[in-house]
């Protein structure tokens with residue numbers, strides 16, 4: 001079983017390797033949401049039959065989905081941190097904001113209509129959850145009662161931009177709507193920068 005300490009030490013290890021210039025690609029480290037993620041994986045019993053989709057910041061998701069630590073680390077060392085994909089473990093990630101929303105809904109549609117076991121869990125950030133494609137995907141999933149859950153990890157920022165200031169609201173758009181039944185939402189403070197380790201390029 002993956003513990004908070006496992007997740008923290010993994011990110012610290014990647015930070016060290018990045019600092020030494022051993023990773024020739026961007027990394028997006030995360031800290032401060034370990035308990036929330038562990039809780040979601042446990043509470044929803046996310047297991048082998050389930051699909052997990054994520055974005056540029058998915059080291060923790062890969063570990064929690066059951067990809068061995070060394071395999072995740074090797075992929076990151078090979079420059080794939082931003083789009084970790086381990087199809088055999090049913091975890092697929094992309095570095096493109098808004099991508100994968102339709103893929104997640106399509107996977108859920110297929111599982112439901114083919115009467116296959118498994119559900120879909122897609123993890124994204126607060127700014128991603130304000131995009132049109134997120135809204136459309138949630139509406140469609142709600143209407144057809146598809147086995148997909150959208151998890152919004154709210155760190156308040158999109159790179160260095162204040163998400164709430166952009167949209168002029170103190171709450172995400174879905175707060176208080178019927179669509180909340182398809183969404184898990186939590187706030188956290190990321191103690192790492194959006195990408196990298198505070199020096200070198202941010203993007």
Ligand SMILES: Cc1ncc(C[n+]2csc(CCOP(=O)(O)OP(=O)(O)O)c2C)c(N)n1
Nearest residue numbers: 095096097125126127128155157158159203
């Ligand atoms: C289509 C596209 N536009 C811009 C970017 C650059 N970008 C990467 S992450 C990010 C911020 C997204 O913010 P949020 O969804 O809140 O994610 P988090 O802060 O959790 O990383 C942006 C703008 C991108 N990856 N893809």
